[in-house]
Amino acid sequence: MEVDSMHAAIEFAKKNVPVFSPHEWQNIFRAARKRKPYDVVSLAHTDFLDLKHMSSAIMRLSSVTKINWLKVKCLKFEKSQPGVIQFRYSHHEEYQSANVRGRCQPVKYLPIKAYKHQLPVSKAKYNDLQALSRKRIIPEEFHGWYASLPYSGTAVDSVPEPSVGDSGEEND
Numbered sequence: 001m002e003v004d005s006m007h008a009a010i011e012f013a014k015k016n017v018p019v020f021s022p023h024e025w026q027n028i029f030r031a032a033r034k035r036k037p038y039d040v041v042s043l044a045h046t047d048f049l050d051l052k053h054m055s056s057a058i059m060r061l062s063s064v065t066k067i068n069w070l071k072v073k074c075l076k077f078e079k080s081q082p083g084v085i086q087f088r089y090s091h092h093e094e095y096q097s098a099n100v101r102g103r104c105q106p107v108k109y110l111p112i113k114a115y116k117h118q119l120p121v122s123k124a125k126y127n128d129l130q131a132l133s134r135k136r137i138i139p140e141e142f143h144g145w146y147a148s149l150p151y152s153g154t155a156v157d158s159v160p161e162p163s164v165g166d167s168g169e170e171n172d
Contacts, residue, residue: 009033020142048114067098118150126151 013032019025030037067087076086076095083101088094121129126149133143 050114120150120152
């Protein structure tokens with residue numbers, strides 16, 4: 001798969017290259033492929049949208065259609081077929097159609113930003129990062145970036161559950 005190829009190229013480009021900030025990852029991503037470098041788009045906290053309030057429209061729609069929303073893998077909408085939702089429950093089957101025209105009221109949806117401010121790290125993590133800076137483990141040119149990180153005594157640092165077979169260790 002293309003994504004596996006990308007991951008392998010990025011891992012190879014990162015090998016033996018120390019990384020001290022997220023910004024350095026962008027250069028590694030670009031350098032991972034020599035001929036046609038990957039197009040890297042940097043995102044900020046303001047680029048993420050909160051789509052939760054759209055769920056009420058979907059719940060109303062599920063009551064007038066026979067779509068099992070929890071099992072849907074793909075949705076397709078075509079301009080030539082307004083009011084028709086095409087869906088499939090696996091990536092390998094044909095699309096099924098549900099005509100919802102006239103069955104539900106259109107919902108005006110204005111996306112809202114998911115985050116008003118950059119998410120803070122915990123005070124403990126912030127203190128650890130500052131200690132790494134003081135010990136010169138983090139190079140001096142990055143100290144200002146780490147010092148500017150927002151932190152909070154109530155923030156909880158959490159790591160998502162590792163995927164199957166992922167121990168979380170870099171050198172498996």
